[in-house]
Amino acid sequence: MRFRRLCAAVLLAAFLPVPTPANAAQTTCEDVYTPVQFGLIKQTMYGRLCVPQGAKTLQVLVPGGTYTSGYWDIPVDSDKRSVVRAMNNAGIATMAVDRIGSGKSTKPLSILVDVPNQAQAVHQVIEKLRPRFAKVIVGGHSIGSAIAMAEAGIYKDVDGVLVTGMTHQWDYVRAVPALTNLVPALLDAKLGLRGLDVGYLTTVAGSRYRMFHAPGPEVPAVTSWDEATKDVVSAGEFVTTALMSNLVLPVSAAIDVPVMTMQTSADYFCGTPPLGADCSSAQALVRSEKPFYPKAPRLDGYVVNGYGHVFNFDTKSADAYHAALVAWQRGI
Template sequence: MRFRRLCAAVLLAALIPVPSTANAATTCEDVYTPVQFGLIQQTMYGRLCVPQGARSVQVLVPGGTYTSGYWDIPVDGETRSVTRAMNGAGVATMAVDRIGSGKSTKPLSVLVDVPSQAQAVHQVVQNLRSRFAKVLVGGHSIGSAIAMAEAGTYHDVDGVLVTGMTHQWDYVRAVPALTNLIPALLDPKLSLRGLDVGYLTTAPGTRYTMFHAPGPNIASVVSLDESTKDVVSAGEFVTTALMSNLVLPVSAAIDVPVMTVQTSADYFCGTPPLGADCSSAQALVNSEKPFYGRAPRLDGFVVNGYGHVFNFDTKTADRYHAAVVAWQRTI
């Protein structure tokens, strides 16, 4: 009799879910997803981190010359980590490497553009659908163009996070910055990959001026950024401009809530039409809202005092991360 009661107690305990907390243990794993990429098969790498009991996941796409590591920057502990902030709030994350970069496969650069990247991310989203109640897609810079294209084309996500990208660009500042790009085959380190001439990276020693200024010039941060830099295809740049700018933006087809997070010092902020109005969160929303005609809601957050890659900023990290978590909880 005592044995039967013990068995019943064990069975009951197994059937009752254990409540999760924001500090619950998080399990991370490397995931290699086979994806159709245009007409060919490729593999997209992602780092999936799942807090105990997580019911939602963010698929995070980095910008050009960055990898999935942009979302979990290994300096100063967790301060510069979006993924750890989300995981700590009970939200799972899947930070991916764009096709052509990082641990993902590397086809000819002529095949690598925003629509094909969006197609690959779509398949990652589909694989996560069976596991999570909500799937959101987010990006930074070119990664944001990919996230918008995925959401606007496939309509399979519950929300879109857009960072480091608006529909109004300050070309006076943006175009000169692009002169710092060189073919990856001319870079002392990346030339060893044997990539074709259509893959680009930043010239050595230019990343602080191009991406971080006017933020603090911290040697350890800039050194890390330089040592982990990656590539971007010329096609990604061209299709980003075509699909994310004033003429027929792909965002017009997005029909789920959107949050736009920008830094006022970026090439994408300024005086419209040369940059969106990033003087405040509400001004940013007002400036960008016309480009999200079908989205039921647009929220905004503005970072001040840092350049394009503001995931490296520590001054506003806590407020920025909290704003994203709060937005997601209302979806």
């Protein structure tokens, strides 16, 4: 009798549904490799597409220099640090891409890798996905923000623009010395194995906390992951970012959809104008940046305090930052 009851229990357990974590069953993720025209040549842009069931809004997210799509889905304490997870939990789809030349995207000669060509590639990714969604937001961090602004200003195919880690006024006194931490990737012990040309750059070993995270807390697991997954940036991306965001007529002047600028007060892009935007408050940030978005019907701002350039790694501000981003998207 006991044996029969045991067998019955085993059979019942086999057919009962297994509980899944909240949102796990509702969001489907896939790796997507999009063939793109990149200037005059063909390339492939990698992206990780995550779509919650019933999602009507898509965020296309572009990382900054020496980062990949992983910047938007940081696995260390991901419940706090992952923008992808926060957006998916709010019912917003995400497509985090690797810039051409980095990560799982193809790697042409570095002289071809600049902001206009990257924007062209992101535009084609958006074209492929646009029919599935009622609203599309293009967003970026640092150089990725310059690419997002160029994409929106040139192609006019999105409903909003997210700009993080980038303003139109830079504190060159702090930014230029930070760039001395960059070296040709071919000199790096791991990245040198890719056989990239001298125009691809990466950070000197051991410099990432000081360059990107300070004055935030130094968390060994974070800095170890950041160092282990560091990638490359082209010299051309740096030059065209400067030219298109603040040294000549900025491409943002052509953006005609709502913009959210989210910055951290400790960044190279914040300070006392003209050496950095005024990031003393969200309102001050908007006043400081508004002249560079003359056609945008709406400019909103958000300021993180107490962390460096890569504030997606900050757990202290994460909940409020993610909530503000979700609320902005729902309001445009």
